Amino acid sequence: MSETEHQIRLATFEWLKRAVDQHGDILSRELLAKGFEFRGERIPLVAPQGIFKPRQCDVPLTITTTADGPYDDGLTSNGLLSYRYRGIDPEHRDNRGLRKAMLEGVPLVYFLGIVKGKYLPVWPVYIVGDEPARLTFTVAADDHIGIDNSINQTAQDPAPRREYITRAVRQRLHQRGFQERVMRAYREHCTICRLKHRELLDAAHIIPDSEPDGDPIVTNGLALCKIHHAAYDKGVLGITPDFEVAIRKDVLIEIDGPMLKHGLVEMHGVKLFLPHSKCDWPDKERLERRFNSFLG
Template sequence: MGISDSRELRGTAMAWLDERTDPRVDFGWLSTFTYDGSRIPLMDRQRGIRKPAGMDAALAIRTTFTPPNQLPPYNDEIGADGLQRYKYRGTDPDHPENVALRRAMEQRLPLIWFVGVASGLYEPIYPVYVIGEEQAELQFALAVDEGQRFITPGTPMDDTTRRYVERITRARLHQRVFRMQVLLAYTDRCAVCRLKHPTLLDAAHIIGDAEEGEPVVPNGMSMCKIHHAAFDQNFLGVSPDLTVAINRDLMEEVDGPMLKHGLQEMHGIRLHVPTSRAQRPDPERLAARYETFLAG
């Protein structure tokens, strides 16, 4: 399969992913993709870097799910330049999978990144580009946004630019994965009102990005958009014992049904939390955030 065919296949695969009804995908469903009459699974069950037969460059990469409080098998992380890194397969730069990823870099081909959000479930991030290789660190540098493709990895940049690049990386990758993991933990329900419509739900940070809050499930709660906004503005608080509190001034206001039923009647209820203790809100983070709510 030539490079031109490879580009067309990638575009077709990404368009196919755009049409999915469930934002989370698994190996079985990804194995049903067809192109030009042939079935071409988008994920390899055994390998992290997917290169279908007949192609010389990688089509997709994968990061497996890491349960709470466990270390990931590969330490993919954001570099000092704000760009995301993806670790080699093993330590040999000439391993076929690493070569396939290098070919994608040389040919400037878009990739699909399947990031594990639960056991066997993935969030597809695309298009992603390999824009640099750091052999001493056994890793590649990735662009997760079109604008990042024009950055040379590792080059000096001012703090404002670096923070901007990192903010894009977190928004396109880390925060999307964080949202999906939180919604899965809360079975796609608002922790406050039990609303069960994923498109109306957010992952609310207990400790926010500005305070260096980590994008991990114990630092998040699934909330509908009205309760997320109320939480961010300190109209709504959650105590360490998982009790919802509404701002005193708001409790005394008189307005329409949303204020009465959507906020005031939530005062004093107990938060709906995951069955897994490891995924429940961290009490220490809640205590720190609740102090902010009380002070507000």
């Protein structure tokens, strides 16, 4: 790999770091398509195809997946990520490019689609496996940029570390995907009080993610403001399977300031603000289970 290409990769990682500091860990397609300037030339980071190689480079720089569904994170059985070939020809130049990245140990960026047009960037990632029979590459995330071979030689076997880091990426992917999908479904409103300040909203689980059925799916989620999220988790309020708010009896008769009066007591009996699409509505069976534990 040329010195220029090496520098482009390092500049890409630096740029991503700054972009995440500035915009948060989810980046828009628009921003990635614009990319950055390197020695007077623009380096975009995505293209319509999933495997992208800037014209200044010999080896692809980024790979991108779209969000096809809540579980489509391309996880392989060994805890690593997978990436589908472009098309069905293993010798397509894009597939050859990724094979080259694998053989040369070149670090790439993986843009994991969270919702339409939004991506979680993960870097560096390495292509560590190639399965022509499944038309799939295996991808591992890492925290070491092993572009320089001398680093590779002195390091111990990177596989266990990469597996560990990739599992953490997978977890973050699930969490961030859940948050984004819940926020989108509820148009960034608290489902109880309709507060519309994204920075004060959480994507809450109906059945906690530590339990079976605590899936990171919209129907197991509720967009709640911080106070209503905490009140829901602490059993100060419950939500009936008929999408109605119930405030705990002892709190209902309590006399206190405006937060208690307007924020809690007056919410008793309020109907939830629900997503437009019925298939995104909270699952009644899950609500009922949670409501029963609130009553208990």
